[in-house]
Amino acid sequence: MANKVEVKELLEAGVHFGHMTRKWDPNMAPYIYMERNGIHIINLYKTAAKIEEANEALKKIAASGRKVLFVATKKQAKDIVAEKAAACNMPYITERWPGGMLTNFVTIRKAIKKMSSIDRMKKDGTFNTLSKKEKLQIERLRAKLEKNLGSIADMTRLPAALFVVDIKAEHIAIKEAKKLNIPVFAMVDTNSDPRQVEFVIPANDDASKSIDKVLSLVTASIVEGLSDRKAEKDEQPVEAPAVQAEAAASEE
Incomplete structure (x- = not known):
């Protein structure tokens, strides 16, 4: 109780x-x-x-x-x-x-995976091979995803x-x-x-x-x-x- x-x-x-x-x-x-x-x-x-x-x-x-x-x-x-x-x-x-957070959860999961793939790029060194402009674009995308979805990154279902x-x-x-x-x-x-x-x-x-x-x-x-x-x-x-x-x- x-x-x-x-x-x-x-x-x-x-x-x-x-x-x-x-x-x-x-x-x-x-x-x-x-x-x-x-x-x-x-x-x-x-x-x-x-x-x-x-x-x-x-x-x-x-x-x-x-x-x-x-x-x-x-x-x-x-x-x-x-x-x-x-x-x-x-x-x-x-x-x-995020509209469709529940009803379109598959798309939300894809965005979370995108965030994870950016993190992997930074760990394995791929990020360092990019141009300055590409790095900036990816950093902005990562920040946006983190702001909207960071707190649900571990929600697999x-x-x-x-x-x-x-x-x-x-x-x-x-x-x-x-x-x-x-x-x-x-x-x-x-x-x-x-x-x-x-x-x-x-x-x-x-x-x-x-x-x-x-x-x-x-x-x-x-x-x-x-x-x-x-x-x-x-x-x-x-x-x-x-x-x-x-x-x-x-x-x-």
């Missing part, structure tokens, strides 16, 4: 502050506690329950060895997401969402899930995930439609303290899942070569 989420901690991080009441999405009504000074206040007991629910699912995904792709391109979220996702060894997109901060800002990513039936976990503020995602975490998605708090909780559950996976692997007995040969012979 994932760790219990403390409502007091969420309150201190300002997770409860929603948007102005005139900007609200009526579908968020079940998660709204009250209105104060023209701003909707999120029910943190429901937020805590939803984080715990999301954590259980994320822990299982991590324990199964699959990846969760974190997505946050808005200014106040990108650095936090990059740090937290990298800490739990998960891929992330914090620059512009489609992710098992997406974790999104601000579903309005990342609507293209969510649309692609829907097409491929990839579940979406998301911080959803009072101005957004929670029906767009499978795992709703009602929360302030604008303040960095709120984003940091929620991300800390969900990535801790991923780390827990990865730890369980490692422990399970370590417990598996390694068959001696003689035993393996005997088993193979008996099968023939």
Whole structure:
């Protein structure tokens, strides 16, 4: 069971502050506690329950060895997401969402391979044989690829899930995930439609303290899942070569 989420901690991080009441999405009504000074206040007991629910699912995904792709391109979220996702060894997109990132993953993989081939050129000395102009062009291409795709360079297959901060800002990513039936976990503020995602975490998605708090909780559950996976692997007995040969012979 994932760790219990403390409502007091969420309150201190300002997770409860929603948007102005005139900007609200009526579908968020079940998660709204009250209105104060023209701003909707999120029910943190429901937020805590939803984080715990999301954590259980994320822990299982991590324990199964699959990846969760974190997505946050808005200014106040990108650095936090990059740090937290990298800490739990998960891929992330914090620059512009590359169109077709999921629906045209084969093309994205080709771009990643291009980045790897440039790195190989530098290692084996091929890069040094190029003209100054060619070197400059390749360096620019490498920098562009690194900026957009560097954080997903190790992602060899489609992710098992997406974790999104601000579903309005990342609507293209969510649309692609829907097409491929990839579940979406998301911080959803009072101005957004929670029906767009499978795992709703009602929360302030604008303040960095709120984003940091929620991300800390969900990535801790991923780390827990990865730890369980490692422990399970370590417990598996390694068959001696003689035993393996005997088993193979008996099968023939």
